[in-house]
Amino acid sequence: MSVPKLEQLSKSVVKGPSLATGAVPTKDWMEIPVEFKPGNYAYPAKKEKVEYLNSQKGLHFPNAREWSPEDDDWKLPEDWKDIILQGLKERLDKFRSLKIFMDCCVRCGACADKCHFFLGTGDPKNMPVLRAELLRSVYRNDFTLGGKILGKMVGGREMTVGVLKEWFMYSYQCTECRRCSVFCPYGIDTAEITMMLRELLHLVGVGINWILEPASNSNRTGNHMGLQPHTFKDNVDFLVDDVENLTGVRPNVTFNRKGAEVLFITPSADVFAEPGLYTAMGYMILFEAIGLDYTWSTYASEGGNFGLFTNNETMKKLNAKMYAEAERLGVKYIIGGECGHMWRVLHQYMDTMNGPADFLETPVSAITGTKFQNAASTKMVHITEFTADLIKHGKLKFDKSRNSHVKATFHDSCNTSRAMGLLDEPRYVLDHVVDWVEMPEGTIREQTFCCGSGTGLNTDEIMELRMRSGFPRANAVQYVRDKFDVNMLSCVCAIDRATLTSLNNYWTPEVGVCGVSELVGNAIVQENEGENRANLDEGLRTLV
Amino acid sequence: MKYALSFLAVVVLAAVAWLGSQVPGMSYIFGVAFPYLAILVFLGGFVYRIVQWAKTPVPFSIQTTCGQGKSLDFIKHNKLEAPHTNAQVIARMALEIFTFRSLFRNTHAQVHDGPKITYESSKWLWLFALIFHYSFLLIIIRHMRFFLDPFPGLLALIEALDGFFSIGNPTWYLTSAGIVVGVLFLFARRIASTKVRYISLINDYFPLFLILGIATTGILMRHFLRTDVDITAIKTLGVGLVTLQPTIQVSLSPLFYTHLFLVCVLLAYFPFSKLMHMGGVFMSPTRNMKNDTRENRHVNPWNPRILPHSYAGYEDEFREYMVEAGLPVEKELPPQKDEE
Numbered sequence: 001m002s003v004p005k006l007e008q009l010s011k012s013v014v015k016g017p018s019l020a021t022g023a024v025p026t027k028d029w030m031e032i033p034v035e036f037k038p039g040n041y042a043y044p045a046k047k048e049k050v051e052y053l054n055s056q057k058g059l060h061f062p063n064a065r066e067w068s069p070e071d072d073d074w075k076l077p078e079d080w081k082d083i084i085l086q087g088l089k090e091r092l093d094k095f096r097s098l099k100i101f102m103d104c105c106v107r108c109g110a111c112a113d114k115c116h117f118f119l120g121t122g123d124p125k126n127m128p129v130l131r132a133e134l135l136r137s138v139y140r141n142d143f144t145l146g147g148k149i150l151g152k153m154v155g156g157r158e159m160t161v162g163v164l165k166e167w168f169m170y171s172y173q174c175t176e177c178r179r180c181s182v183f184c185p186y187g188i189d190t191a192e193i194t195m196m197l198r199e200l201l202h203l204v205g206v207g208i209n210w211i212l213e214p215a216s217n218s219n220r221t222g223n224h225m226g227l228q229p230h231t232f233k234d235n236v237d238f239l240v241d242d243v244e245n246l247t248g249v250r251p252n253v254t255f256n257r258k259g260a261e262v263l264f265i266t267p268s269a270d271v272f273a274e275p276g277l278y279t280a281m282g283y284m285i286l287f288e289a290i291g292l293d294y295t296w297s298t299y300a301s302e303g304g305n306f307g308l309f310t311n312n313e314t315m316k317k318l319n320a321k322m323y324a325e326a327e328r329l330g331v332k333y334i335i336g337g338e339c340g341h342m343w344r345v346l347h348q349y350m351d352t353m354n355g356p357a358d359f360l361e362t363p364v365s366a367i368t369g370t371k372f373q374n375a376a377s378t379k380m381v382h383i384t385e386f387t388a389d390l391i392k393h394g395k396l397k398f399d400k401s402r403n404s405h406v407k408a409t410f411h412d413s414c415n416t417s418r419a420m421g422l423l424d425e426p427r428y429v430l431d432h433v434v435d436w437v438e439m440p441e442g443t444i445r446e447q448t449f450c451c452g453s454g455t456g457l458n459t460d461e462i463m464e465l466r467m468r469s470g471f472p473r474a475n476a477v478q479y480v481r482d483k484f485d486v487n488m489l490s491c492v493c494a495i496d497r498a499t500l501t502s503l504n505n506y507w508t509p510e511v512g513v514c515g516v517s518e519l520v521g522n523a524i525v526q527e528n529e530g531e532n533r534a535n536l537d538e539g540l541r542t543l544v
Numbered sequence: 545m546k547y548a549l550s551f552l553a554v555v556v557l558a559a560v561a562w563l564g565s566q567v568p569g570m571s572y573i574f575g576v577a578f579p580y581l582a583i584l585v586f587l588g589g590f591v592y593r594i595v596q597w598a599k600t601p602v603p604f605s606i607q608t609t610c611g612q613g614k615s616l617d618f619i620k621h622n623k624l625e626a627p628h629t630n631a632q633v634i635a636r637m638a639l640e641i642f643t644f645r646s647l648f649r650n651t652h653a654q655v656h657d658g659p660k661i662t663y664e665s666s667k668w669l670w671l672f673a674l675i676f677h678y679s680f681l682l683i684i685i686r687h688m689r690f691f692l693d694p695f696p697g698l699l700a701l702i703e704a705l706d707g708f709f710s711i712g713n714p715t716w717y718l719t720s721a722g723i724v725v726g727v728l729f730l731f732a733r734r735i736a737s738t739k740v741r742y743i744s745l746i747n748d749y750f751p752l753f754l755i756l757g758i759a760t761t762g763i764l765m766r767h768f769l770r771t772d773v774d775i776t777a778i779k780t781l782g783v784g785l786v787t788l789q790p791t792i793q794v795s796l797s798p799l800f801y802t803h804l805f806l807v808c809v810l811l812a813y814f815p816f817s818k819l820m821h822m823g824g825v826f827m828s829p830t831r832n833m834k835n836d837t838r839e840n841r842h843v844n845p846w847n848p849r850i851l852p853h854s855y856a857g858y859e860d861e862f863r864e865y866m867v868e869a870g871l872p873v874e875k876e877l878p879p880q881k882d883e884e
Contacts, residue, residue, distance in 0.1 A: 010658070010659050011659075013655060013659045014655050014656065014657055014658070014659045017736065019739060019742065021655055022738065024738045024742070025742065029742065029743075043831045057850075057851070058848070058849075058850035058851065059850075071663075092600070093600060094600070094601065094603060094846060095595060095600065095601075095603060096600040096601060096602045096827065096829060097602070097606060097828075097829045097830070099596070099597055099600050100597060100824050100827055100828055100829070101828075103593075103597075103818075103820060103824060104818070104820065104821045104824035104828070105818065105821075105822050106748070106818045106823070107740070107743050107744060107745070107748050107818070108647075108669060108673075109669075109737060109743060110646075110647060110669060110741075111738055112743075113651075113652065113653040114653070114739070119653060119655065119661060124739075124742055124743075125695035127739060127743065129683075129743050130742075130743055133743065142702060143882045144816070145816055146816055146817070153746060154745065154746060154747050155745040155746070155747060178608055181651055181830055182608060182610050182612070182646070182649065183646055183647075183649055183651075184646060184648045185640070185644055185647050185673075185821075185825070186821060186824060186825050186828050187608055187646070187828040187829075188828070188830075188833035189606065189608060189830045192606070217728035219852075219853045219855065220858075220861075221858075221862075222858065228862055228865055229862045229865055229866045229869065229871055230862075230865040230868065230869035230871070233869050233870075233871060234869070245868075255871055255872075256871055256872050257872065258872070298866075299562065299855050299858050299872060302850055313848065313850055316848070316850045317850050317852055317853070318567075318852070319849070319852075320850070320851060320852035321852040321853070324852050324854075324855060325855065328855055346838070347837050347838055348604055348605055348606050348607075348837055349604055351837065351838070351841045351842070352603070352604055352605070352654070352837075352841065352842045352843065352844050352847070353847065355841050355843070356841055370616070373838065373839065374613070374614055374615045374616075374836075374838055374839050375838045376838070376839045376840075377837075377838060377839055377840055377841045378837075378838040380838070384786050385615055388616060388619070388625075389616055392616070392618055417609070418608055418609055418610070418836075419606075419607075419608070419609065420609060420613060421609035421611060421612055421613025421614075421615075421622070421625075421626035421835050422612075422613065422615075423611070423612045423613075424612050424619045424620065425615065425616070425619060428618075428619065435584065440663075441663075442651055442663035443663070445608040445611075446609065446611060447651075448623070471659070471661075472653075472661055475659070475660060475661050
C-alpha cells in the first residue's frame with residue numbers, strides 16, 4: 001500500500017481530526033461502525049495455512065476459507081455468536097486476569113494517552129480503556145446482572161457481526177506492549193484483552209496471514225521463515241564465511257550436535273535478513289572468543305513464538321520444541337538470543353506450559369563459573385545476561401574504538417522490559433563496547449514505546465498504520481539524533497530490528513538499527529585474530 | 545446527558561427517602577429495614593464477587609515489571625517494581641493500595657508541531673484521588689461514633705486530628721471538605737477531559753453523584769440544618785442497629801433519612817459495580833505476582849497436554865536434505881534401490 005509522504009503524515013499526526021489532538025467525535029463510540037479499506041487491515045490468513053494448523057494435534061483453527069474483511073459477508077459459521085459467547089465464558093472461567101480486568105476498570109483514563117496506537121492515530125478506540133470496552137460491553141450485556149437488566153443504559157451491547165468486525169480491527173491495532181498496564185492503578189493489562197479477542201476470533205476462523213503463516217512454518221520447519229534444515233544451515237554457514245573474511249577467525253559452528261553443553265536458540269530472522277544477520281555474527285564471534293561448547297538446532301531453529309499472538313494452545317505447541325530439542329540433544333542448558341516476545345513466552349509461560357525441565361541443569365557459565373540462579377527453573381539464560389557476566393569477570397577483551405563509527409542509543413523491547421525486567425544487563429554491556437546515550441525519560445525502560453509493529457503486525461499492507469503507531473518511538477529517536485548525533489538504535493529484539501528499520505527509514509533515515517550483540521561482536525578482540533583482522537570502518541557491516 | 549441522568553437518579557432517590565420516610569409507619573422501613581437489607585446485600589455481594597474471582601485460576605504468572613528484575617549480583621535489583629519475594633510483593637501492593645503508586649507515575653502526552661511529542665508529569669488525578677479516598681475512609685471511621693458505645697480513644701484522636709483547624713462551630717472536618725472537593729474534581733475531570741468524557745458511562749457518573757449526595761446531606765445536618773437533627777436519637781438507632789435491637793424512639797428529620805437511604809443505596813450498589821475495584825485491586829495478577837518465573841515454576845491447573853510437532857516427524861520429512869547437507873540424523877536413509 002502507498003504510504004503518505006513524510007511531510008503529509010507529519011502534518012496529519014498533529015492536525016488531523018483526532019481525539020489525540022482535541023477533535024471530539026460527534027457520535028458515541030458504539031454508534032461508529034468500522035470501515036475496512038485497503039491499507040487499514042492486514043490480509044486474512046490463507047486457507048491452506050489455516051487448514052494445516054487445524055490438522056495439527058492439539059490445535060483448533062476451524063472455518064478455513066477464502067474471505068476478505070472488505071466484504072460484507074465474512075462467511076462466519078452459522079452459530080458464530082454462540083461460539084463466541086461460549087468461548088468468552090470459558091475464558092472467564094480460566095483466566096482470573098480476564099475476569100478482574102472486565103470488572104475492575106473505573107475508566108479513570110490514565111491509560112488513554114499511553115498507547116502508541118492512540119498517539120499516532122488519534123482513534124478513540126485505540127485508547128486502551130476503550131479497546132477493553134469493546135469486549136467489556138459484550139461481557140456486561142451477557143455476563144453481568146446489571147447488563148442483563150439495564151443493557152445499553154449501563155454500557156452493555158449485543159454481540160453482532162458489526163461488533164465482531166470491530167474486534168478484528170482493533171485487536172490488530174494493538175501490539176500487546178503493555179505500556180498502559182504500567183500506568184493503570186489496577187495493573188489492567190490490555191495485552192490480556194487483545195490476546196482474548198484474538199483467541200475468540202480464531203474460534204470462528206478470523207485471523208491474519210502475517211501471524212498464521214509464520215506460526216504454521218514454525219510448526220513444520222522449525223522457524224518462521226519456513227527455512228528447511230539444509231537451508232537454515234546454509235544461511236548460518238554464509239555468516240560463518242563472512243565472519244572469517246572480516247575478522248580472520250573462523251567460528252566453529254555445529255548443528256543438531258548431541259552432547260554439546262549449550263543449545264543456542266535465537267529468532268530465525270537473525271540468520272535470514274539484515275540487520276539481524278550482523279547480530280547473529282556477533283553471537284558467533286562472542287561464542288568463539290570464549291570457546292563455548294554449543295550447538296544450533298535446525299529443528300528448534302526459532303526463538304520467536306507467533307503462538308503468543310494467536311492462542312494459548314499454539315503458543316504452547318511451538319514453545320515445546322525448545323525443551324524437546326534440549327532433551328534430545330542432551331545439553332545442560334539453553335542460551336537464548338535477542339528477541340522480545342520469545343523472552344516474554346520464556347519468562348512468563350514456558351516453564352508453566354512445558355516444564356519442569358528436570359532433564360536440564362541450572363545454568364552455570366563454564367567460563368566464569370557463575371550460576372544463573374534466576375534461571376534455575378527454566379534453565380535458559382538471556383544472551384545479554386550471559387555477556388554481562390563475562391564482562392564482569394574480565395573474560396572478554398574489547399577495543400571500543402572498533403565501534404567509533406557508531407553513536408548508539410538503546411531501545412528497550414516492550415517484552416523484555418515490561419514482562420521480564422531486563423533493563424540494566426544490555427546497558428551494562430553497551431557501556432563496555434560503545435559510546436551511547438539514553439533516549440528521553442518517559443520513553444525508555446518500563447515506559448519504553450513499542451516499535452509499533454509487534455505481535456505480527458510487521459506486514460507491508462498496513463504500512464501507514466505502522467508508521468503512525470511507531471511515531472512515538474521514532475520521535476524519541478529523532479530527539480537523540482538531533483541532540484547527540486546518534487546514528488544507531490540498538491535493541492535486543494528481532495522484530496524490533498526488522499520493524500524499527502522501516503520506521504527509522506521513514507522518520508529518521510540517518511539512524512540504523514542493530515542488535516546489542518552486533519556491537520559486542522564489533523568490539524571483541526580475539527586472541528588469534530592477529531594481523532588477519534581487517535580494519536573495519538563499519539564493523540561487521542563493512543564490505544570486504 | 546449521561547451525567548444529567550445520573551444526577552436525576554440521585555435526586556429521585558433523595559426525594560423518595562425525604563418524602564417516604566415521613567409517611568407514618570415508614571420510618572421503621574427507612575431506619576431499620578433498608579439499612580439491614582443494604583448491609584446484607586453489601587456483605588453478601590462483596591464476598592460473592594471476591595469468591596468468584598478467587599475461584600478463577602491464574603494460569604500464568606504475568607506480572608508487569610516496572611523496574612529491573614533480580615538477576616546477576618552486580619545488577620541492582622528494583623525490589624519494589626520487580627518483586628522477587630512475597631515480602632517485596634506485599635511492599636509493592638501496599639504502596640499501590642495506600643499511595644496509588646501507579647497513578648503517581650501518570651504523564652500527560654501532547655502532540656506538537658514538528659511533529660513532536662512531549663510527556664510531562666501529571667499528578668492531578670493522583671492527588672485528588674488520594675484526597676477523595678482518604679477522606680472517605682476517615683469519614684467512615686468517624687461515623688463509628690454512631691455505632692460504638694463507649695467510643696474508642698483512638699477514633700476520638702482521628703476525629704480530633706480531622707478537626708484540627710477548629711474552623712466554625714461545630715468544627716469543620718478536613719475530610720468533609722476533602723470528599724466534596726475530591727468528588728467535584730473527579731466529576732469536573734470527567735466532563736472537561738474530552739478523552740475521559742468520551743469513555744464515561746452512566747455507571748461512572750452515578751456513584752459520583754450518589755457520594756456527593758451523601759456528603760452534602762451529611763454536611764447539611766452537621767453545619768446548616770442542625771436544629772431538627774437529634775444526634776442522641778441517631779446514636780440510639782445506630783447502636784441499636786449493631787446490637788440487633790433497633791428502636792426508633794422519636795421522629796427523626798427527613799434529612800437524616802435521606803442521608804441514610806443514600807448510604808444504603810451505595811452499599812447495595814457497591815458489589816455490582818465498578819466500585820468493586822476496592823476488592824479487585826488486591827487481586828490483579830499483573831501486580832500481585834512475583835517476578836521469579838524463570839527461577840520458580842508456576843503451575844497452571846488446567847494445563848492442556850499438547851506436544852510439539854515431533855522431531856521424528858520433522859526428520860522424516862527432511863531426512864534426505866539433512867543427510868545431503870551433512871546434518872546428523874537419528875535414522876539413516878534407506879539404501880537406494882537400483883533402477884531397472
